[in-house]
Amino acid sequence: MTDPSPDIAQQEFGQRTLDQRAFDRHRNLLFSVAYRVLGSAADAEDAVQDAWIKWSATDRSQVADPKAYLTRIVSNQALEQLRSTRHKRETYVGPWLPEPVLTTGDTADAVTDAESVSMAMLVVLETLSPLERAVFVLKDVFGFSHLEIAEMVERSEAAVRQAAHRAREHVRARRPRFTADRSRQREVTERFFAAATGGDVSALMELLSPDVTLWTDGGGKVRQALRPVVGAATVAAWFAAIGTVTYQGVAPADMTAELVEINGGPGMVFRAPDRVIATVTFDFDADGSITALHNVANPDKLRAIGEGTTYALC
Known part of the structure; x- marks a missing residue:
């Protein structure tokens, strides 16, 4: 068997570079989604890494919207991880709190809703079902449509609307928005x-x-x-x-x-x-x-x- 020609090798290298750039462009979004769904930076990093592996194996010529596609991958990875860790959290010794992360002043100002990543909000999100939590994060924090979310989490649009409504009412009841500046x-x-x-x-x-x-x-x-x-x-x-x-x-x-x-x-x-x-x-x-x-x-x-x-x- 002969080695690939230099031209083919160069093309493959160029494609991998483009794939990496496309992924890196949305990496921050992917981590931000996964962290809010999971409440754990370590688990969110794992979800993002799994998304990269799946993205690398995907025929990108069939992907019309990389942002939505990658968000779908990481959302499902996060949902799967959340379901697998649910029992551990329910049997946790003492109160379970999210894993804290350092942010910057500029970052907080850029957050669509800085409150959505606060420790207090993540504690409230922990009381939602995994589906409700993912839908709330995707809809109320990142502004994806019900139809887009339905495709991401592989549910009907009606089911997503219901989950979004339940989650929003639950959060409103437990997380008043009147806080100091x-x-x-x-x-x-x-x-x-x-x-x-x-x-x-x-x-x-x-x-x-x-x-x-x-x-x-x-x-x-x-x-x-x-x-x-x-x-x-x-x-x-x-x-x-x-x-x-x-x-x-x-x-x-x-x-x-x-x-x-x-x-x-x-x-x-x-x-x-x-x-x-x-x-x-x-x-x-x-x-x-x-x-x-x-x-x-x-x-x-x-x-x-x-x-x-x-x-x-x-």
Whole structure:
């Protein structure tokens, strides 16, 4: 058997380059869809990689709309992964929270709806069925039509419309949209950061809603509260102790904290000398009071933060 001619080899190389460029053009969209459906950066990356493998094996001459085609592939991959992990999440030790990711100010401004990638919203989406979650993300966040989504998730258009309606009503009931503006959120977070790292319980109390709720996720890997911590006094005491108690084997003197942007909003990262040990994100009401905090300490969910990976979510 003879080797391919130089011309054929060059053509094949050129085609692979075009295929890669077409995929890369939509890669950010694919990750953004998969992450919202799955709530996990690691699983979303896997879904995008699987989409690339399938795209590479596809006859692109039969693809009229690469964006819709690739979104269909990644949506189905994400749905399949979500169904396979459902049982694990239902039997999770303590509250299950999404995997946090670092974002940038420019990214958050570019998000079609920055709220759609917040930790609080991802928690709400976790209560939807896999189909409802995918349909909500594709329709309400990315603006695909019911017909386009029906083709993507391989359901009838009527079924997609029903799923979209159920999901939207569910989200509206559990996720009021009247929240403080970004500058107010940043200001309150900075004050919370100063009060927490300074052990100032009174200052923390001023920032917390009376019925504030703290959700902690250790996943059974590190010690965390297995039930929500409720009430301003209790939550304030929890965070005021940061500078006085050893946490995950790390003495206060060896722990550092910094303000960062997580999932499109202000957050905090706590580090030991050799690893990230926790993240904290916030939920606010219209006046800027903190109504909920999400504390992720499961080391399996902190890899992207620890690697310093910043995602350009769209």
